[in-house]
């Protein structure tokens with residue numbers, strides 16, 4: 001069984017996202033909180049990378065820096081060689097809360113993301129919205145309002161909205177966290193299919209160990225307070241994967257390795273808390 005700490009396959013590929021020594025400090029009530037400390041993360045072209053770690057380890061903070069919704073305090077953060085400054089159409093973002101506009105039909109919510117596409121006519125935007133709704137399995141629901149759709153369907157609309165301008169990197173912050181177990185599984189398979197068709201990179205934040213192994217090419221495990229990369233793991237299993245793979249010895253071995261790292265971090269955190277008392 002191969003458990004690699006370095007992704008040999010990826011090492012020969014082109015870098016898409018590079019984070020080097022990235023630090024993020026927030027100031028809250030005159031106190032400094034270091035959410036991320038000297039974080040190094042790389043995503044190669046068309047790679048699916050997950051961030052996994054305990055609550056408060058800075059996963060969302062990192063994703064927001066990459067999305068350009070927040071600014072790093074220190075370090076280097078580049079996308080395809082250019083520094084990340086603000087949000088841009090090379091990145092699509094999906095959060096746990098779908099945040100659709102309730103007064104718009106599904107297709108209008110998707111087409112709304114194209115509002116700044118000056119070269120496109122209204123009819124072309126509508127056509128693109130319909131295309132991406134079909135891609136996420138919502139053909140026939142284009143004229144539904146969000147309130148007429150289930151949580152899973154609304155999240156599909158949010159994914160279509162993030163994809164409609166064909167971003168190179170899809171950023172997903174616990175996108176399936178609010179869904180029931182069966183819908184979550186369906187969405188994971190949908191995401192696998194979309195990822196292989198759209199050929200974009202994905203940065204995926206999750207708490208769920210099985211989800212991270214099932215979907216990822218590589219996983220960065222983070223430790224909390226301050227958030228640092230604790231371990232990097234390559235998931236050396238063929239894709240597309242199916243649910244039988246979760247029962248394989250290889251999958252269970254990855255899970256064992258990740259859970260033992262999480263336990264190790266918990267123990268470190270406990271020790272640090274006791275030392276403060």
Ligand SMILES: Nc1ncnc2c1ncn2[C@@H]1O[C@H](COP(=O)(O)OP(=O)(O)OP(=O)(O)O)[C@@H](O)[C@H]1O
Nearest residue numbers: 026027028033035054055056057058059060061062
């Ligand atoms: N705007 C902010 N102001 C002050 N502190 C913040 C802010 N955003 C995040 N933090 C702090 O930074 C740390 C990392 O938060 P972050 O939300 O990135 O963690 P996370 O790993 O995504 O957590 P969770 O898994 O619970 O969503 C936490 O200590 C949090 O309180």
